[in-house]
Amino acid sequence: xxxxxxxxxxxxxxxxxxxxxxxxxxxxxxxxxxxxxxxxxxxxxxxxxxxxxxxxxxxxxxxxxxxxxxxxxxxxxxxxxxxxxxxxxxxxxxxxxxxxxxxxxxxxxxxxxxxxxxxxxxxxxxxxxxxxxxxxxxxxxxxxxxxxxxxxxxxxxxxxxxxxxxxxxxxxxxxxxxxxxxxxxxxxxxxxxxxxxxxxxxxxxxxxxxxxxxxxxxxxxxxxxxxxxxxxxxxxxxxxxxxxxxxxxxxxxxxxxxxxxxxxxxxxxxxxxxxxxxxxxxxxxxxxxxxxxxxxxxxxxxxxxxxxxxxxxxxxxxxxxxxxxxxxxxxxxxxxxxxxxxxxxxxxxxxxxxxxxxxxxxxxxxxxxxxxxxxxxxxxxxxxxxxx
Amino acid sequence: xxxxxxxxxxxxxxxxxxxxxxxxxxxxxxxxxxxxxxxxxxxxxxxxxxxxxxxxxxxxxxxxxxxxxxxxxxxxxxxxxxxxxxxxxxxxxxxxxxxxxxxxxxxxxxxxxxxxxxxxxxxxxxxxxxxxxxxxxxxxxxxxxxxxxxxxxxxxxxxxxxxxxxxxxxxxxxxxxxxxxxxxxxxxxxxxxxxxxxxxxxxxxxxxxxxxxxxxxxxxxxxxxxxxxxxxxxxxxxxxxxxxxxxxxxxxxxxxxxxxxxxxxxxxxxxxxxxxxxxxxxxxxxxxxxxxxxxxxxxxxxxxxxxxxxxxxxxxxxxxxxxxxxxxxxxxxxxxxxxxxxxxxxxxxxxxxxxxxxxxxxxxxxxxxxxxxxxxxxxxxxxxxxxx
Numbered sequence: 001x002x003x004x005x006x007x008x009x010x011x012x013x014x015x016x017x018x019x020x021x022x023x024x025x026x027x028x029x030x031x032x033x034x035x036x037x038x039x040x041x042x043x044x045x046x047x048x049x050x051x052x053x054x055x056x057x058x059x060x061x062x063x064x065x066x067x068x069x070x071x072x073x074x075x076x077x078x079x080x081x082x083x084x085x086x087x088x089x090x091x092x093x094x095x096x097x098x099x100x101x102x103x104x105x106x107x108x109x110x111x112x113x114x115x116x117x118x119x120x121x122x123x124x125x126x127x128x129x130x131x132x133x134x135x136x137x138x139x140x141x142x143x144x145x146x147x148x149x150x151x152x153x154x155x156x157x158x159x160x161x162x163x164x165x166x167x168x169x170x171x172x173x174x175x176x177x178x179x180x181x182x183x184x185x186x187x188x189x190x191x192x193x194x195x196x197x198x199x200x201x202x203x204x205x206x207x208x209x210x211x212x213x214x215x216x217x218x219x220x221x222x223x224x225x226x227x228x229x230x231x232x233x234x235x236x237x238x239x240x241x242x243x244x245x246x247x248x249x250x251x252x253x254x255x256x257x258x259x260x261x262x263x264x265x266x267x268x269x270x271x272x273x274x275x276x277x278x279x280x281x282x283x284x285x286x287x288x289x290x291x292x293x294x295x296x297x298x299x300x301x302x303x304x305x306x307x308x309x310x311x312x313x314x315x316x317x318x319x320x321x322x323x324x325x326x327x328x329x330x331x332x333x334x335x336x337x338x339x340x341x342x343x344x345x346x347x348x349x350x351x352x353x354x355x356x357x358x359x360x361x362x363x364x365x366x367x368x369x370x371x372x373x374x375x376x377x378x379x380x381x382x383x384x385x386x387x388x
Numbered sequence: 389x390x391x392x393x394x395x396x397x398x399x400x401x402x403x404x405x406x407x408x409x410x411x412x413x414x415x416x417x418x419x420x421x422x423x424x425x426x427x428x429x430x431x432x433x434x435x436x437x438x439x440x441x442x443x444x445x446x447x448x449x450x451x452x453x454x455x456x457x458x459x460x461x462x463x464x465x466x467x468x469x470x471x472x473x474x475x476x477x478x479x480x481x482x483x484x485x486x487x488x489x490x491x492x493x494x495x496x497x498x499x500x501x502x503x504x505x506x507x508x509x510x511x512x513x514x515x516x517x518x519x520x521x522x523x524x525x526x527x528x529x530x531x532x533x534x535x536x537x538x539x540x541x542x543x544x545x546x547x548x549x550x551x552x553x554x555x556x557x558x559x560x561x562x563x564x565x566x567x568x569x570x571x572x573x574x575x576x577x578x579x580x581x582x583x584x585x586x587x588x589x590x591x592x593x594x595x596x597x598x599x600x601x602x603x604x605x606x607x608x609x610x611x612x613x614x615x616x617x618x619x620x621x622x623x624x625x626x627x628x629x630x631x632x633x634x635x636x637x638x639x640x641x642x643x644x645x646x647x648x649x650x651x652x653x654x655x656x657x658x659x660x661x662x663x664x665x666x667x668x669x670x671x672x673x674x675x676x677x678x679x680x681x682x683x684x685x686x687x688x689x690x691x692x693x694x695x696x697x698x699x700x701x702x703x704x705x706x707x708x709x710x711x712x713x714x715x716x717x718x719x720x721x722x723x724x725x726x727x728x729x730x731x732x733x734x735x736x737x738x739x740x741x742x743x744x745x746x747x748x749x750x751x752x753x754x755x756x757x758x759x760x761x762x763x764x765x766x767x768x769x770x771x772x773x774x775x776x
Binding site for chain 2: 038039040043048063077082083330335336339342343346348349350352353
């Protein structure tokens with residue numbers, strides 16, 4: 001049943017308006033997908049996520065297979081019922097976490113973050129799958145393409161993703177090529193498992209691999225295009241992300257839905273949309289909120305040095321204005337920067353909740369603006385409004 | 389403008405139905421007042437507090453005078469606007485915290501808790517007021533009756549309280565008598581300050597002191613009855629609370645509104661209502677929620693050993709029922725005990741939020757049941773429903 005419909009194609013770029021039809025409703029694209037890693041969007045209720053205009057939430061296979069386990073969620077009636085969200089959902093394959101936590105570098109590389117020391121948990125990668133240590137109890141766990149799909153079918157999200165090897169970007173071309181070839185073989189096993197039990201309610205996405213190497217990306221895209229996936233995801237590196245995304249956007253079968261995994265910066269989203277990406281996800285809107293940081297349009301920042309509004313700073317102590325003057329979220333309609341600054345200083349968790357509500361609404365407003373302008377093929381006006 | 393109206397007087401006890409009229413609306417009594425200590429009810433938004441059927445919220449003068457300061461809240465347009473709550477509000481005088489944190493024993497005694505070690509911050513008590521060290525920056529602060537009233541007038545809650553000396557219960561009768569006499573002199577100063585600036589929008593409550601000593605309590609009640617207070621509060625000790633509350637309930641001017649400070653156990657509330665108490669407050673509904681504990685009727689507990697439902701326990705791992713089968717709160721309508729157990733194990737703050745919503749709704753349902761049965765003079769049926 002899940003299918004992708006293109007409503008409008010820009011004449012100026014690869015950008016398009018679309019609709020993903022799922023058993024839990026429609027996702028109007030371009031859209032932002034909010035991360036509900038451990039079966040909840042951190043610090044907010046699903047009704048707050050919905051009130052902020054969200055269309056779709058993502059949960060992580062890696063975290064949920066370890067706790068509470070996909071069988072328990074299946075017994076509970078599936079992910080939607082368990083988490084109290086009756087709209088479309090997305091699960092990733094678990095691959096990114098297995099490899100990023102395992103190599104302890106993929107994630108920080110992709111996110112452009114500084115190297116963070118963490119315990120390497122990836123034990124070995126074989127043709128069968130990836131063996132890793134559980135971060136909860138240290139037990140050895142084997143994740144295979146078949147198991148990842150079985151788990152994702154137990155969870156029952158509307159959009160699910162093939163299990164792939166997410167190779168670190170600093171590896172050799174040879175290693176990247178091997179990982180990409182293995183990801184193709186794994187994708188075939190995923191597709192086989194999926195087809196054998198497909199009840200027509202889920203959509204399986206391929207993942208494009210190949211690192212920064214054009215010929216490898218091309219081969220990975222060719223594979224995805226030729227096989228029976230409904231959409232595709234990109235594992236991207238930040239430093240060369242724009243080039244990679246542009247290159248792949250052009251090569252991919254343009255009738256299919258494309259998700260850009262793990263990217264959520266406002267400028268990155270404009271770039272992605274122009275390259276033909278349909279959906280985006282990132283933990284940042286709620287993560288930075290818990291650190292007192294609110295997302296606003298560039299023109300609403302006190303100065304050019306900041307990227308976001310850090311409400312823990314003392315300049316907001318007596319600022320009785322809303323976080324953003326043009327925002328219609330619950331937080332902006334009811335509370336001042338001074339109040340939220342007070343909550344941060346008082347170490348009240350409500351600060352994180354209120355800023356999360358604002359940041360979620362802001363990402364949705366961004367996507368609403370993008371869709372509204374795209375319909376008139378004036379995306380550059382929205383970009384100017386948000387980024388200048 | 390604030391006034392108290394009695395709608396119905398039970399023939400079986402001192403229990404009555406009433407209405408407190410305030411500039412921010414009516415409080416139907418008996419009612420539970422939710423604690424928003426540092427200008428927020430911990431872990432929930434004011435809209436969640438309201439959706440759970442709450443009528444009135446309390447904020448603490450002691451905490452707010454230290455941070456962000458009452459002047460800032462006045463500049464922000466007052467407490468209601470600052471915290472985003474447009475219904476009735478209550479502030480205490482700061483006295484309880486100054487003395488309970490200061491003696492490091494009053495609070496635990498009153499709450500019946502085990503002795504908790506804490507730093508003594510009360511520096512000295514003079515006729516002028518109480519000097520203490522700020523828990524935020526260690527600075528010396530002097531709180532006087534005049535200042536407490538000025539702060540509470542800046543904050544602008546609908547119901548405010550006289551600054552009194554809350555003497556520890558283990559002190560001698562002589563000390564208790566001296567504290568009670570001083571509290572009377574302080575109350576006169578509070579009343580004088582209040583009257584000099586009264587804009588008719590606030591209601592000032594006297595506090596009944598005198599510890600466990602009947603003659604002292606009697607004198608304290610006589611003072612409150614003879615002076616122009618609109619209501620009164622009781623500082624109660626748990627061990628002999630029932631006797632004290634009963635004794636005072638009978639002595640107090642029965643045309644006035646009476647609040648029982650800091651008491652919120654379900655059986656304690658039934659006892660208080662029968663002694664003629666109109667409102668109650670306690671931090672426990674949201675405090676225990678943050679520790680994974682939900683309030684339910686006794687018959688919904690798995691066994692008789694527990695007082696509440698501790699959702700962190702593994703027996704709830706696969707329990708797909710709601711926290712309480714008869715509850716109409718957002719949490720019970722949308723989530724299972726298994727889901728909340730998962731959130732607790734995953735250390736997600738949403739667990740505390742969802743249980744807080746349930747506990748707030750439960751306390752409001754309790755009070756709704758009490759009022760409904762009181763109207764038919766069948767309070768004992770409500771008590772059986774909740775406590776057996």
